[in-house]
Amino acid sequence: MRGLLTIKDIARLSGVSVSTVSRVLNDRPDVSEKSRRRVRAVIEDQNYIPNNTARDLVRVRSEAVGLIVRGVQNPFFTDIIHSIEGALEAAGYTMVMRQIGSGEDEIAAGASMQRDKRLRGIIFLGGRSNYTPEEVASVTIPFVLCSYSNSYGSLAPDSYSSVSICDRSAAADAVDALVANGHTRIAALVADRDDSSISQLRYEGYCEALAAHGIPVRPELVFSAGNSFLIEDAYLAMKEGLRKEDDFTALFAISDDMAIGAMRALREHGRRIPEDCSVAAIDGITVSEYIQPMLSTVCQPKEELGAKSVELLRELLEGRGGHAQVTLPTVFRLGESIHRIS
Amino acid sequence: MRGLLTIKDIARLSGVSVSTVSRVLNDRPDVSEKSRRRVRAVIEDQNYIPNNTARDLVRVRSEAVGLIVRGVQNPFFTDIIHSIEGALEAAGYTMVMRQIGSGEDEIAAGASMQRDKRLRGIIFLGGRSNYTPEEVASVTIPFVLCSYSNSYGSLAPDSYSSVSICDRSAAADAVDALVANGHTRIAALVADRDDSSISQLRYEGYCEALAAHGIPVRPELVFSAGNSFLIEDAYLAMKEGLRKEDDFTALFAISDDMAIGAMRALREHGRRIPEDCSVAAIDGITVSEYIQPMLSTVCQPKEELGAKSVELLRELLEGRGGHAQVTLPTVFRLGESIHRIS
Numbered sequence: 001m002r003g004l005l006t007i008k009d010i011a012r013l014s015g016v017s018v019s020t021v022s023r024v025l026n027d028r029p030d031v032s033e034k035s036r037r038r039v040r041a042v043i044e045d046q047n048y049i050p051n052n053t054a055r056d057l058v059r060v061r062s063e064a065v066g067l068i069v070r071g072v073q074n075p076f077f078t079d080i081i082h083s084i085e086g087a088l089e090a091a092g093y094t095m096v097m098r099q100i101g102s103g104e105d106e107i108a109a110g111a112s113m114q115r116d117k118r119l120r121g122i123i124f125l126g127g128r129s130n131y132t133p134e135e136v137a138s139v140t141i142p143f144v145l146c147s148y149s150n151s152y153g154s155l156a157p158d159s160y161s162s163v164s165i166c167d168r169s170a171a172a173d174a175v176d177a178l179v180a181n182g183h184t185r186i187a188a189l190v191a192d193r194d195d196s197s198i199s200q201l202r203y204e205g206y207c208e209a210l211a212a213h214g215i216p217v218r219p220e221l222v223f224s225a226g227n228s229f230l231i232e233d234a235y236l237a238m239k240e241g242l243r244k245e246d247d248f249t250a251l252f253a254i255s256d257d258m259a260i261g262a263m264r265a266l267r268e269h270g271r272r273i274p275e276d277c278s279v280a281a282i283d284g285i286t287v288s289e290y291i292q293p294m295l296s297t298v299c300q301p302k303e304e305l306g307a308k309s310v311e312l313l314r315e316l317l318e319g320r321g322g323h324a325q326v327t328l329p330t331v332f333r334l335g336e337s338i339h340r341i342s
Numbered sequence: 343m344r345g346l347l348t349i350k351d352i353a354r355l356s357g358v359s360v361s362t363v364s365r366v367l368n369d370r371p372d373v374s375e376k377s378r379r380r381v382r383a384v385i386e387d388q389n390y391i392p393n394n395t396a397r398d399l400v401r402v403r404s405e406a407v408g409l410i411v412r413g414v415q416n417p418f419f420t421d422i423i424h425s426i427e428g429a430l431e432a433a434g435y436t437m438v439m440r441q442i443g444s445g446e447d448e449i450a451a452g453a454s455m456q457r458d459k460r461l462r463g464i465i466f467l468g469g470r471s472n473y474t475p476e477e478v479a480s481v482t483i484p485f486v487l488c489s490y491s492n493s494y495g496s497l498a499p500d501s502y503s504s505v506s507i508c509d510r511s512a513a514a515d516a517v518d519a520l521v522a523n524g525h526t527r528i529a530a531l532v533a534d535r536d537d538s539s540i541s542q543l544r545y546e547g548y549c550e551a552l553a554a555h556g557i558p559v560r561p562e563l564v565f566s567a568g569n570s571f572l573i574e575d576a577y578l579a580m581k582e583g584l585r586k587e588d589d590f591t592a593l594f595a596i597s598d599d600m601a602i603g604a605m606r607a608l609r610e611h612g613r614r615i616p617e618d619c620s621v622a623a624i625d626g627i628t629v630s631e632y633i634q635p636m637l638s639t640v641c642q643p644k645e646e647l648g649a650k651s652v653e654l655l656r657e658l659l660e661g662r663g664g665h666a667q668v669t670l671p672t673v674f675r676l677g678e679s680i681h682r683i684s
Contacts, residue, residue, distance in 0.1 A: 009351070009355070012354075012355050013351075013354050013355065064438075073420055073421065073424070073628065075417055075420070075629070078415055078417065078420065079415065081441070082415070082441050085439070085440065085441050086441075089440070094438060094458070094459055095438070095439060095440075096436060096437070096438050096439075097427070097437060097438075097439045098427065098431070098437075099423065099424050099427050099428075116436070117436055231628055231629060231632055232628070235632060257629075260629060260632050260633065261632055263632070263634070264632045264633075264634070264636075267634060286415070286573055286574070287417070287573060287599075287602060287629055290573055290577060290602050290603055290605070290606045291602065291606075291633045291634070292605070292606070292609060292633070292634055294606075
């Protein structure tokens with residue numbers, strides 16, 4: 001960030017009133033040339049770049065953008081973080097990052113960080129999809145939801161910005177690939193069914209895809225890792241679940257990481273993959289392409305998710321655009337984890 | 343960070359000289375009560391907390407600590423970043439993160455970031471091990487090297503701080519495990535042999551371990567991924583290397599990620615793991631415990647690396663301690679990727 005000089009500071013340093021500084025910074029005509037020169041001199045003396053537009057008042061205050069990452073160990077986020085940081089730096093902003101656990105509340109973290117770090121804007125990487133206007137009101141600076149949207153919430157479309165994939169159709173694509181290979185007894189591994197997160201969205205996509213194929217959802221085939229997307233919790237949930245129920249030929253996992261955890265549990269249960277159990281997931285993290293068998297998964301456009309989020313935030317910060325909810329396309333990668341059955 | 347008010351700002355706002363502000367902030371007696379009150383009033387008015395000690399002059403300037411991560415896609419760093427961020431926040435600092443590519447120079451990035459972001463200190467996560475005093479002189483604030491040290495450099499031990507494992511002995515532990523299972527034709531997959539990074543250290547550990555067992559190093563069995571630790575580059579280097587030379591029964595990879603890339607190349611070359619080729623590595627990233635076969639690897643203490651780095655930096659910033667090079671212990675995990683041969 002370039003500095004925390006407030007209008008009040010500038011007014012003191014230049015010996016004029018706060019409203020005069022404001023008029024100078026907004027390039028208004030109703031200010032004397034003498035005052036204008038004084039204010040400009042102070043700004044220049046402090047190594048701040050004066051400019052002609054109103055938004056440079058804000059630029060003088062801080063160039064920090066907060067990145068709040070919920071779900072700290074999600075490898076899917078690594079590439080997105082890199083993409084966001086690069087785009088912010090290129091535009092002259094500083095990224096201040098805070099990682100929070102998947103059980104923490106990102107909006108509360110955002111409100112606190114906005115205050116403590118004097119941010120200009122926030123990008124939320126991962127979060128709930130059920131915000132109310134009252135909840136997000138505690139964040140009074142522009143923000144963008146990255147990798148998720150407000151699918152279960154009550155925010156008006158013209159009041160927030162997000163960049164995400166369509167999680168429901170991504171889940172449907174994964175399930176469709178399993179059905180296309182002859183599977184009808186398809187289990188699901190989710191974080192939670194009703195947590196208003198991408199877990200719920202993807203679970204619903206799973207249910208809808210089964211319904212579209214005339215396959216009833218069997219609740220005993222839905223395994224939950226609780227409020228966690230971690231590989232180790234996915235492994236434990238699957239390990240536990242398999243003790244009670246293993247009457248399925250394929251598994252849909254809501255994330256690559258969870259699929260990797262589940263595959264170990266399946267192997268330990270005596271199932272070869274894909275011969276004895278097919279697996280399909282969503283995300284397309286790098287490692288999923290290198291493991292054996294290569295994971296069949298719906299790949300998210302990681303770089304674009306980050307770049308587009310920064311673009312939307314900049315439009316908001318720089319007064320160039322309004323709110324938008326952007327949905328980016330995904331690509332299914334066949335991999336080697338799906339076995340055709342008759 | 344709390345603010346970027348400089349002594350110069352305070353002097354202007356309070357109408358006294360810079361040296362007077364300095365005397366007030368250092369609680370020196372040679373300053374009039376009137377000036378002292380003015381300076382204090384300005385500081386309080388700006389919401390800065392005045393205090394009696396010299397180092398609070400610095401505290402007024404900024405509470406930001408830079409984290410420069412070199413090798414952005416290294417999953418090994420994820421847990422360390424989380425640990426560093428938590429420890430910094432708990433101590434009242436803000437983490438400002440910058441990710442740089444493995445081909446970029448972290449010291450140059452640090453010098454630039456120190457200036458642009460007005461940092462109090464820097465933690466370098468990943469970097470070269472051959473700094474000279476002249477090179478690091480461009481960083482004039484306290485810093486700590488995390489996950490590496492100055493093994494090939496010329497920094498005096500009382501002039502820098504680092505927290506790392508012993509990379510040479512970690513490599514030796516991995517190679518020893520292969521030798522203990524009957525292997526003598528042991529290939530190595532490195533980033534570079536002579537890049538003064540942990541790649542070189544681990545390569546030397548490999549050579550030393552072979553020598554200790556009376557096994558000559560065969561240069562044709564050392565595969566290099568160039569200046570890269572990426573899983574995809576490791577895969578490509580191994581794929582290419584296997585076309586020329588495959589007369590080995592075991593592979594030592596300098597990182598888990600590189601091992602995972604190499605294993606795909608080995609499988610595509612017709613080698614089952616571990617039956618046709620054993621693999622051992624270093625790092626202990628989470629996913630390496632869930633893949634098939636579970637990777638045999640030397641695990642780094644990730645949380646402790648981060649926590650200890652923050653502890654050392656705080657001691658430097660808060661005047662409580664001098665420089666130290668801390669080496670943390672590792673643990674070998676047997677996994678399933680080593681096959682005993684007669």
